[in-house]
Amino acid sequence: MNLKKLLLGAAVASLLALFAGCGGGGSGDSVAPPPPAPPPTGGIGRNGVAVGPITTFGSIVVNGVRYETNSATFLLDGVAGTEDDLKVGQIVSVKGTINDDGTTGTADEVNFDDSVKGPVESIDLALKQLVVLGQTVLVSLDTSFDDSFSPASLDGVSVGQIVEVSGQFDANGNIVATRIEPKPAGTEFEVHGTVTGLNTTAQTFSLNALVVDYSSATLDNFVGGQIAEGDFVEAKGMSLGASGELLATKVELEGLLPGAVDGDRIEVEGFITRFVSAQDFDVGGIPVTTTGSTTYEGGVAADLGLNIKVEVEGDLNASGVIVATKVDIRRSKAVRVVADADSIDATNNSLVVLGIPVTVDVLTRLEDKSNADVDPLTLNDLNVGDYLEVRGSEFPAGSGTILATILEREDADSRVELQGFVDTISDPSITILGVTIDTNGSTVFRDINDNVISSADFFNQVTTNSLVKATGSEASDTVITATEVEFEFEI
8 A cells, every 4th residue: 555645644643533443554565455554552752643453451451551530431342432342352442641651641532443344254273263244354363252142252153144343454354253242133344445347437445355345435634535555444334235246225445544644652462564674674564664773672683574463662753654663573472271160369360270370461451251350350350269250371482371362250160171281191191281181982083174083193193283172071170171172372
């Protein structure tokens, strides 16, 4: 997408006080189609714009910063709302200031806008993805599912169901979901994307695999009043045509970082969507440059590349480029445990589940899906014996401790699950994070494509560091008797 056009679009959006949840597309030789601007994350040292997934409430916590919202205005899909309308995992835009402590701030505006909302066209459980309005949605351990799904996972979603997806875009234009919720029949369809295949005669264009018919649509914020190839837009409509096209009632041009101006402090967390060099790349469509003073965490400059998830801190310059002072390379989250809590230490932000130490921090997303329905949920609300789901990564590496990105309380169940990287192998057992997983003649084994395989095939294929998920019952604090064991792949 042409950067000048995007910046002009952003200026128009700013003048109209638009505050979109996702921004414009990439610049230069971007991967087609370029995804929208990712959410910049919390940590503004002065006035600025921050966007990221909500981790908890009271007031609202986004990317480790607790924003007071007493005087804030809330918009949900362009409609006035309140803080009570929001859910953890939804990506929200926050415009305001942050205090010198770096952990608290004041929000002036909070905006939520979904990535896509519409009927589910297909589901692939093996690949952990679904298609909604022609957009491929990837599900990972960072995805929160509303507890009105049964079960609250991809298994609880059905083809034809209307869902709302909040997430970030990767270099291929896929949406990596952070939250998925069901919506009732009659819900207005919405989709974000970059215009390709524009046909001004037929008045149609494509957003990935979706054709949009805009012949009866209101056009909003477009330069010259007309849609152009490469524009990043949001299209809305109530129905699909005979060929599955969206019959749009409104199409709106969206900018890169609406509300942000030259000199604002920005922190961007997202996937690298255009990569020329470590000094020239886009994060979710926002151009980034680094200098000799840029510091790196979680890796080095040579680790950067397409679809690597990073957090970039810096100031926005007059050309709409973030001049990075820090680049934090984010690793994928592959560990998951579902079991009763062995102990809780709220004072030290820690707990033990299935004998595995777990730590939480300001970035941990907390949600109560049990009948207790405590909101906001904190460690002080948890008790020994509570049935918990923890997702995250082993940190520090090799420590045997999970740093939780998501912690959910659910209604009591005897089922136990553990997913992680294999430490040791001793047929018919393996260990993961110090937990022994015993298999027997009744255990079902599956390959990475969810096909049933024999025990012999499994133990011939499994190696240390294989990613494996085991389901069964808890024989003791650190032993699972497995009913099913399967290979998994990292997203």
